[in-house]
Amino acid sequence: MSPPEVSFVHVYPGFVKTGLSRELTGIGPAIAKxxxxPVMALLHIPIDETGERQIYFATSARFPPRSGGAEGIALVEGVGSAIGADGKPGGGDYLIDYEAEGTIERVQALIKNLVEDGTAEKIWTHTEEEFVRITGSTAV
Structure with a gap:
């Protein structure tokens, strides 16, 4: 879970042609290419559009924090907050799919289990510990 005044958006952008594979050598990467x-030719999103989508996710009021924090760019009439990972609109944590929509029910159930069994809190505690280890101080 994110802090209540921060939004986290995990995005599956679809296939993005980045040129990363041009550095790979050998038979395995050649076969993969x-x-x-054909998949990349049909389904990839141009890198410019991917960047535009990321800016949208970062600035739109569609992905608000749970409480407080920035509101983002206003939404047009008929568009509401995205469904968060907790299954609620405006949940603060978002898992966004290729179409920029919210989390599917199966993933929501998995996340609910991770929260209930304490895994989410353990991950957050570990993350905070790593920030202290790396920076030498706690966030205020």
Missing amino acids: VVFA
Whole structure:
């Protein structure tokens, strides 16, 4: 879970042609390039559009924090807050799919289990400890 005044958006952007594979060598990467070439030709999102989407996620009021914090750019009529990972509109934590929509019920159930069994709190505690280890201080 994120702090109540911060939004976290995990995005599955779809296939983005970045050029990363041009550095790979050998038979395995060569086969992968041939296999994925048709998929990339049909389904990839241009890198400019991917950047535009990220700016939208970062600035839109569609992805507000649970409470407090910045409101973002106002939404047009008929568009509300995205469904958060907790299954509620405006939950503060968002898992966004290819179409920029919220989390599916199966993922919501998984996350609910992780919260209930204490895993989410353990991850947050570990993250805070790492920030202290790396920076030497706690966030205020």
